[in-house]
Amino acid sequence: MAGELLLARAAVQAALATEGVHSMGRGRYVEAATYEGDEKVTGVVVNPDEVEIHIVARYPLPKPIPEITRSIIERVGPQAGDRRINVIVEDLEVAAS
Secondary structure (H helix, E strand, O other): OHHHHHHHHHHHHHHHOOOOEEEEOOOOOOOOEEEEOOEEEEOEEEOOOEEEEEEEEEEOOOOOHHHHHHHHHHHHHHHHOOOEEEEEEEEEEEOOO
């Protein structure tokens, strides 16, 4: 499980370092998080076969959403091993004009 927390933390760092990502999402119906003991990493769900990365994109978008998600997948891929990576765009944060 400790490996799952490390992967979740790495995914958060990768997502937040990606241009166009405003923040991590929290999940829509169920909290999106990875847990171990009393530790929790919000915004990433690590399962044996899959990593779900929940984000809130910044609007106006610096590039199309598929490019933003591809960037995140490329950054997380080396640490995810054989797990499939899915990026879920939960919302848009609109910049104040």
